[in-house]
Amino acid sequence: MTPPRPFPPSTHRSDLVPATRLARRSADGFQEAAPYAMGSYTRRVFRAIIRCLMPPPPAPSSDAILDEVESVVRNWMPYMLPISARGLWLSILILDFAPLFLFVAPSRLHRLPQAQASTLLSEMVHGRFAFLRLLVVAMRGVVLSAYFDQDEVHRAIGYRPVAFMRDRIALRDELLSPKPPRHSLQPPLPKQTGSIPPPALGTAS
Amino acid sequence: MILSHKDYAPVAEYTADVVVVGTGAGGGAVGTELAEAGAHVVFVEEGSYTPTESFNPYTSQSIPRLYRDAAATVIFGNPPIPYVEGRAVGGSTVINGGMAYRAPERVLDEWAQSMGAPELGPRGMDSVYERVERAVSVAHQHPKSVGEDSRIMQRGAEKMGWSYTVNQRNQAACVGANNCALGCPTGAKQSTLVSYLPRAFRAGADCLTDVRVERLLIRGGRAVGIEGRSVDPITRRPGHKVVVRARAVIVSCGAVQTPLLLQRHRLGRPSGLLGKNFLCHPNAKVLAIYPHDVMGWQGVSQNTQIRHFHEDGILMAENFVAPGVIAAYLPFHGARAFEIMQRFNQMVLSGVLVEDSSTGSVRRGPLGLPLVRYDIQPLDHRRFLRGVKLLAEMHFNMGAEEVLLPFFNQPSAKSMDDLKQIDRLQTSPSTLELFTPHLMGTARMGSRPEDSVVGLDGQLWDLPGCYVADASLFPTAIGVNPQITIMALATRIAERMELRRAAA
Numbered sequence: 025m026t027p028p029r030p031f032p033p034s035t036h037r038s039d040l041v042p043a044t045r046l047a048r049r050s051a052d053g054f055q056e057a058a059p060y061a062m063g064s065y066t067r068r069v070f071r072a073i074i075r076c077l078m079p080p081p082p083a084p085s086s087d088a089i090l091d092e093v094e095s096v097v098r099n100w101m102p103y104m105l106p107i108s109a110r111g112l113w114l115s116i117l118i119l120d121f122a123p124l125f126l127f128v129a130p131s132r133l134h135r136l137p138q139a140q141a142s143t144l145l146s147e148m149v150h151g152r153f154a155f156l157r158l159l160v161v162a163m164r165g166v167v168l169s170a171y172f173d174q175d176e177v178h179r180a181i182g183y184r185p186v187a188f189m190r191d192r193i194a195l196r197d198e199l200l201s202p203k204p205p206r207h208s209l210q211p212p213l214p215k216q217t218g219s220i221p222p223p224a225l226g227t228a229s
Numbered sequence: 230m231i232l233s234h235k236d237y238a239p240v241a242e243y244t245a246d247v248v249v250v251g252t253g254a255g256g257g258a259v260g261t262e263l264a265e266a267g268a269h270v271v272f273v274e275e276g277s278y279t280p281t282e283s284f285n286p287y288t289s290q291s292i293p294r295l296y297r298d299a300a301a302t303v304i305f306g307n308p309p310i311p312y313v314e315g316r317a318v319g320g321s322t323v324i325n326g327g328m329a330y331r332a333p334e335r336v337l338d339e340w341a342q343s344m345g346a347p348e349l350g351p352r353g354m355d356s357v358y359e360r361v362e363r364a365v366s367v368a369h370q371h372p373k374s375v376g377e378d379s380r381i382m383q384r385g386a387e388k389m390g391w392s393y394t395v396n397q398r399n400q401a402a403c404v405g406a407n408n409c410a411l412g413c414p415t416g417a418k419q420s421t422l423v424s425y426l427p428r429a430f431r432a433g434a435d436c437l438t439d440v441r442v443e444r445l446l447i448r449g450g451r452a453v454g455i456e457g458r459s460v461d462p463i464t465r466r467p468g469h470k471v472v473v474r475a476r477a478v479i480v481s482c483g484a485v486q487t488p489l490l491l492q493r494h495r496l497g498r499p500s501g502l503l504g505k506n507f508l509c510h511p512n513a514k515v516l517a518i519y520p521h522d523v524m525g526w527q528g529v530s531q532n533t534q535i536r537h538f539h540e541d542g543i544l545m546a547e548n549f550v551a552p553g554v555i556a557a558y559l560p561f562h563g564a565r566a567f568e569i570m571q572r573f574n575q576m577v578l579s580g581v582l583v584e585d586s587s588t589g590s591v592r593r594g595p596l597g598l599p600l601v602r603y604d605i606q607p608l609d610h611r612r613f614l615r616g617v618k619l620l621a622e623m624h625f626n627m628g629a630e631e632v633l634l635p636f637f638n639q640p641s642a643k644s645m646d647d648l649k650q651i652d653r654l655q656t657s658p659s660t661l662e663l664f665t666p667h668l669m670g671t672a673r674m675g676s677r678p679e680d681s682v683v684g685l686d687g688q689l690w691d692l693p694g695c696y697v698a699d700a701s702l703f704p705t706a707i708g709v710n711p712q713i714t715i716m717a718l719a720t721r722i723a724e725r726m727e728l729r730r731a732a733a
Contacts, residue, residue, distance in 0.1 A: 042282075046414060049290065050283035055462040057293070079567030096289045102465040103293035104301040105598060112301075142563045149560075149637065154659070157637070158309065165557040166301075168566060173288045173553035181573040183552055185286035188527055189414050192406040196415040199402050 038187075038194040045193060046186050048175075060101035060109055069120045070094060072134035076142040077167045084176040096170035112166070115159040122148065122156060231278050231318070231430075234439040234459045237469040241459075243437070245271035247726075248455055248475040250442050250490070253320020254715040255699030256481030257421025257429070258361065262723030264432035268730070271473050272429070272436040273455060276317035277462075281423060284412030288553030291411040295324050302485075306589065306604040310511055310663045314483050318438055319422030321483070322712055325666065326409050326531040326548055327398040327418045329367040330709040331358050331717075333539075340704055344676045346685055354717060357724075361716040364428075365399035365419040374405035376528030378577040381519075382547045383533050385623040391537035396546075398531070399424070399712070405528035410550045425716075440471045444493055445478060445695060452478040452695035477726065479687075481699040481719070484508075484668035488591045488701065489599050491672065491682075491689070499678035499690050503671065507589035508706040509603055510582055510667035513613050513635035514558060517577045517624035524574050525549035535620075542584035542609075542708065543616040549578050558662070560633060560640035569633070577624065581616035582667075583609050584708035591671050605658035613663075614655055618648050635662040667711055672701035674718075686729075687722035698722045 044051045062070065074093050078085055101109040123129035123136060123144060133141050145164075148156045171177060178184065246268040249260040256272060264270040279294060293299045297316040304310040315321035334351040341350035348354070361367075386393040403417035416423050426436070439460045446454035454474035458467035480487050488497075488504040497503025530549035538545075552573055559566050589603025605613075613635075621632045625645055632642045634651075638660045642648050654660075674697075675681025678690040681704070687696040698719040700711050707714055 045282055046285045048285060048287050050279075050285065052280060052283045054277060054279070054283070054290075054294065056290070057465045058463050077562040079562075079564055083564070083567040099289070100293050100299040100301075103299040105298050107596070107598060108298060108301045145562065161637075162301075164559075164562050168556035168559055168562060169288055169292075169553045172556035172570060173551070178552065181552060181570050183526065183573055185408070185526060185551070189286060189406045189408060192404045193415050196402055196404045196417060199404070 038190040040197070041190045041193045046189055056099055057102035059095065059098035060113070062098065062113065066113065066116055067094070069134045070116050072141070073116060073119060073163060074167050075138055076133075076145055077164055078171050080138070084174070084180050086176075089171065089174055089176060092174055093167060093170040096173065097166050100166065112162065115163060119145070119159060119163065231436045231438060233277060234462055234468060237459050237471055240470045240472070242472045242474070243271055243435070245269045245435075245473060245475045247271075247477045247479060248273060248473040249479045249481060250455060251320060251481035251483070251699065252318050252421060252426060252436065253315060253481065253483065253699070254322050254421060254712040255719040256320065256479065257322065257425040258364070258716040258719035259479055259481065259698040259723045260434060261425040261429040261432070262720055263726065264429040264434040266723070266727045270429060270434040271475065272426075272434060273440050273442055273457065273471075273473060274318050274436060274438045275441045275460065276315070276438065278318040278436070278438050279323070279412060281412075281414065281416040284408065284414040286408050286411060286414075286551055288411065288551055295412060304509065304589065304601045304603045304665070306602050308605065308659050308661050308663060310509065310603065310665055312509065312601075312665045312668060314485065314666075314668065318426065318436060319420045321666065322420035323412055323422055324410055325712060326710070327400055328531055328534075328710040329362065329365065329397045329399045329713045332707040332714045333709065336705065336707050343704065344674070344685065346676055349685075357717045357720050358713065361713055361720055365424045365713075365716070366401040367397050367399050367713070369395055369397055370400070370403060370405075370529050370532050374403055374529050375532045376405060376407060376525055376530050376549065377523045378525040378530055378547045378549050379528070379532035381523065381577050381627055382535065382579065385627045386533070386535050386537070388626055389623050391535050393533050393535045393537070396532055396534055398529070403529060407526055407528060407530055407549060408551070409531070410554060437471060437473070441467070442482075442490060445490070445692075446472070446474065447494065447692065451693045454478065477694050477696060479696045479698050479722075481697070483699055484671045484701045485591050485599050485601055487697055487699055488671040489593055489597075492593050493597070494692070496689055496692055496695075497672070497682045500680055500682060502673060502680070503682045504591045505588065506670040506673050506704070507591050507601065507603060507668070508585045508670040508703065509589070509665045510585060510669075510706060510708070511605065511609070511663045511665050513581045513617055513661060513663050514633075515579050515581065515617055515620045515624070515635065516555070516633040517579065517621075517629040518569070518572050518631045518633075519575045519577065519627075519629050522574045523577055525576055525578065526551070530578075538616065538619070539708065541612065542586065543612050544582040544584075544708070545579060545616060545620050546582065547577060547579045549576070558664070560637065560662075577629075579620055579624070581613060581620055583612045583616065585609065585706040588670065605661065605663070610658045610661070613661060614651055618651055621648050636660050637662055667700075669700040669703040669706060669711060672697045673704045674702045675704065686725040687718075696722060696726070
């Protein structure tokens with residue numbers, strides 16, 4: 025097993041990168057669409073499904089994260105094709121009634137204990153109904169995508185992109201500045217000069 | 230000048246020499262070449278303008294802002310395949326991995342022979358490719374900017390005795406921020422947003438953003454412009470009417486949206502091939518978890534391609550992306566999902582790309598929505614099984630503890646023994662979990678109206694003045710990342726249009 029090679033250390037000034045860079049909400053005037061409209065019942069069911077799909081503690085699982093996941097998914101829906109967004113909305117209702125029409129539980133999904141509902145969704149993925157599998161996979165995809173985009177979750181999995189990317193922005197700015205860079209990572213030279221070492225090729229190339 | 234929704238009057242009318250629908254690899258290149266040759270070009274883009282300073286590592290904002298339909302787009306078939314396209318100024322070049330390959334010589338030879346057009350062969354295309362490669366700064370990465378996941382792939386290939394290549398990428402002083410899929414925050418990736426389009430704007434081109442083109446304007450049997458609607462940013466509903474009148478219309482909306490627009494006018498009649506010949510280079514992910522930190526998000530991913538099996542139609546590569554993207558494809562939820570994602574820093578995300586052996590179709594479905602169909606054929610299914618097994622074997626040989634597989638009925642393997650079950654369990658394509666970012670072939674070019682949709686100059690056989698310049702042109706799959714070939718074909722089309730304009 026080969027130990028990881030550390031990324032080159034930085035000597036440049038990432039504090040020179042404006043604070044607005046890499047912000048979660050960019051400050052360029054972009055207007056987000058209004059969240060997709062949902063009635064109180066649909067929202068209640070949707071939040072129950074999100075709870076089933078979200079990792080339980082010790083993973084970050086506060087109400088604030090639940091709110092944020094709901095908000096992110098509802099913000100995405102207006103950007104989808106109307107029929108896809110409506111399909112996602114409909115799948116919330118279908119999944120809610122799934123325990124009844126699959127005869128696996130005597131109540132709707134949002135009324136089941138969270139662990140039981142979560143197990144039931146897992147079983148649907150491996151069940152014999154391809155249609156239900158697609159619904160769960162689609163719902164799981166959007167919910168987990170939104171969940172694993174939260175800052176608290178990023179910290180929990182050791183992902184700290186902003187500090188790293190600020191560092192890279194500063195490094196590139198320094199490389200492209202007229203002053204000679206202090207860092208050892210030089211910008212690639214134009215290919216025609218032949219100054220870049222030829223690519224390492226594999227054994228049989 | 231770049232205009233957006235708020236700039237349009239209730240009925241906004243513009244005139245231009247050429248209107249280009251789309252600003253991605255095809256539209257960006259063809260529009261810029263024409264603008265620099267002196268034409269007044271107006272680009273029309275459905276997405277919005279996102280400057281480099283606004284890119285961030287968060288899927289919450291980047292997905293709806295940069296991806297068509299918030300990436301909730303699916304090819305129907307066995308199995309269904311999610312696909313992604315860019316919808317922003319710069320198109321898919323803003324969100325792709327930045328790999329810059331020419332089409333293989335055997336593919337160009339085949340194109341040249343089948344169309345009787347030697348200028349499409351490797352020698353004929355050489356100067357056009359060179360011009361494109363200069364425009365988008367194609368070069369190898371500086372070794373220090375490369376991520377550890379790429380190095381693992383290289384060492385793995387060497388250990389297995391496989392040949393691989395180090396990718397050329399369209400980048401200028403790339404320092405490995407590795408946010409390619411959500412927009413390059415350093416500006417190093419030379420998407421058309423930062424390479425071609427600024428040149429076009431300097432040459433006087435304009436860009437109408439947030440406008441969805443609904444139909445072509447046709448007068449006297451000739452395309453004379455486009456008509457569309459602005460997209461209200463809050464409601465996402467159609468807003469103001471936007472009309473652009475021009476002497477030529479270039480459609481560069483990608484292999485799904487281009488046929489969709491043209492089918493509205495029942496074009497492509499001579500061959501009946503518009504929307505047919507849909508190709509998509511389906512991909513399968515193989516996610517390996519190592520016992521040590523890899524930190525795949527630091528340094529350029531996509532620096533290597535394992536090409537040992539290229540002649541068999543199989544490519545392997547790594548492509549590390551943000552956790553919000555990886556999580557969307559996880560085969561688990563709840564505690565198991567978190568257990569896997571807690572090892573985010575130990576992951577190598579790799580994939581198997583298969584060169585299509587069959588084709589699908591794009592047609593207008595109910596309400597004018599795109600209906601894309603494509604089925605995985607037995608040959609490609611066998612290629613996937615072989616490619617996934619080989620790639621997973623390589624990861625285990627490199628010390629991976631677990632490999633997540635692209636099969637819903639066999640989501641992970643913890644040892645070589647588990648891989649032996651693949652042949653027994655994977656008997657049908659329906660258990661495959663695939664995706665694709667490479668869409669091609671639905672308005673194929675050719676030298677005869679009876680077997681193509683557009684001529685070698687990119688002009689529709691049955692609508693003078695209307696051109697296609699995007700991946701729809703490809704007669705066959707090219708087996709490598711298509712952006713450079715799209716730009717090259719678009720450049721050729723611009724040259725021919727310019728010659729014709731000069732002659733007139």
